[in-house]
Amino acid sequence: MRTPRFRSVILLLAATGSxxxxxxxxxxxxxxxxxxxxxxxxxxxxxxxxPCRTCHGGDGPGSPEWSIAGTMYRVRNEPGTLEGxxxxxxxxxxxxxxxxxxxxxxxNFYIPMDDWSPTFPVFVRLEYGGGATxxxxxxxxxxxxxxxxxxxxxxxxxxEPGHMPPVFLAMTPFE
Amino acid sequence: xxxxxxxxxxxxxxxxxRILATVALMLSxxxxxxxxxxxxxDSDARVDPVGPTGPDRASFDYVAPVLARRCGSIDCHGxxxxxxxxxxxxxxxxxxxxxxxxxxxxxxxxxxxxxxSVIGLEPEIIRAVASAGGAGAERLSLVxxxxxxxxxxxxxxxxPGDDSDICILSWLxxxxxxxxxxxxxxxxxAGFPDATKIGSCR
Numbered sequence: 019m020r021t022p023r024f025r026s027v028i029l030l031l032a033a034t035g036s037x038x039x040x041x042x043x044x045x046x047x048x049x050x051x052x053x054x055x056x057x058x059x060x061x062x063x064x065x066x067x068x069p070c071r072t073c074h075g076g077d078g079p080g081s082p083e084w085s086i087a088g089t090m091y092r093v094r095n096e097p098g099t100l101e102g103x104x105x106x107x108x109x110x111x112x113x114x115x116x117x118x119x120x121x122x123x124x125x126n127f128y129i130p131m132d133d134w135s136p137t138f139p140v141f142v143r144l145e146y147g148g149g150a151t152x153x154x155x156x157x158x159x160x161x162x163x164x165x166x167x168x169x170x171x172x173x174x175x176x177x178e179p180g181h182m183p184p185v186f187l188a189m190t191p192f193e
Numbered sequence: 194x195x196x197x198x199x200x201x202x203x204x205x206x207x208x209x210x211r212i213l214a215t216v217a218l219m220l221s222x223x224x225x226x227x228x229x230x231x232x233x234x235d236s237d238a239r240v241d242p243v244g245p246t247g248p249d250r251a252s253f254d255y256v257a258p259v260l261a262r263r264c265g266s267i268d269c270h271g272x273x274x275x276x277x278x279x280x281x282x283x284x285x286x287x288x289x290x291x292x293x294x295x296x297x298x299x300x301x302x303x304x305x306x307x308x309x310s311v312i313g314l315e316p317e318i319i320r321a322v323a324s325a326g327g328a329g330a331e332r333l334s335l336v337x338x339x340x341x342x343x344x345x346x347x348x349x350x351x352x353p354g355d356d357s358d359i360c361i362l363s364w365l366x367x368x369x370x371x372x373x374x375x376x377x378x379x380x381x382x383a384g385f386p387d388a389t390k391i392g393s394c395r
Contacts, residue, residue: 137348138347138348139266159282159294160266160283160293160294163266163267163269163347164348171267171268177292178292179286179289179290179293180293181267181293182267182292182293
């Protein structure tokens with residue numbers, strides 16, 4: 019026989035269980051990113067410059083999960099993105115693994131977690147050009163500590179002490 | 194004077210004295226409070242839970258770049274949202290006019306701030322470890338989490354016996370090993386400490 023007390027316990031357990039499925043902080047972070055830009059479908063070229071792993075970090079709503087993902091810009095603190103940059107990542111496992119990914123037409127690059135789950139810290143080198151065009155390369159002096167979403171640290175203006183501007187290849191404009 | 198009036202007088206005299214004494218005592222108390230309240234506080238006074246026997250501040254100059262390099266990226270302890278904050282190149286800067294990548298060294302003010310963070314994390318234990326010449330360093334969360342011996346979101350950042358491990362343990366022991374610190378912190382030593390460049394190394 020189900021007593022009122024029994025029903026209360028069941029309701030309490032159900033409420034606790036459902037509450038634990040929601041992370042209001044994460045929900046707020048996703049909401050803060052806003053809607054998709056009109057004319058750009060969800061996919062490899064959407065939302066350049068945003069912190070990819072906010073949605074593609076395993077907690078949804080994006081899928082699949084990326085281990086490393088970001089957007090490449092041409093020049094420090096300037097808006098133009100850059101296609102064709104080879105992002106060369108090396109992890110810190112006992113036998114370091116090098117993984118290379120190339121930025122797409124929106125400047126976006128990403129590595130599915132199923133393809134590579136690196137041991138942090140991860141060191142980053144960028145290469146661009148070669149062949150007919152001048153080869154350019156640069157290295158990020160501080161490693162990625164634990165968050166493979168580049169936009170977590172690289173965002174906003176270039177004049178604040180707590181974050182870097184979006185990921186860039188060059189300090190000054192180039193042909 | 195009647196007997197009744199005499200009696201009243203003899204009883205009221207000590208009572209008057211008692212009231213006067215109480216008022217005087219209260220006034221003197223107020224006066225003391227007033228004096229205390231108006232005295233100039235010592236602006237240099239600090240509660241120092243670590244005390245003079247804590248780990249050495251001067252030789253921490255060699256340790257701070259190691260922590261900045263190994264632990265202080267913006268997504269880890271170089272974030273202002275962390276309990277253990279580490280300041281310096283590659284992380285959050287103390288000076289609001291600085292940027293994570295400029296200047297390319299850990300400033301003296303940042304070394305001070307990181308030192309305060311480290312000794313304030315477990316002040317009694319770090320004092321005991323330093324007083325014991327570094328013995329029992331594994332009691333410190335700094336060491337256990339850095340080595341990955343305790344649950345740590347950043348996993349293992351320091352391998353027992355590597356340069357960074359030797360650097361930190363030697364500092365706690367009061368005999369900092371500068372060469373190991375410089376290697377672990379990727380320092381290009383050019384007039385230490387003001388030009389403590391952090392180079393690119395792994």
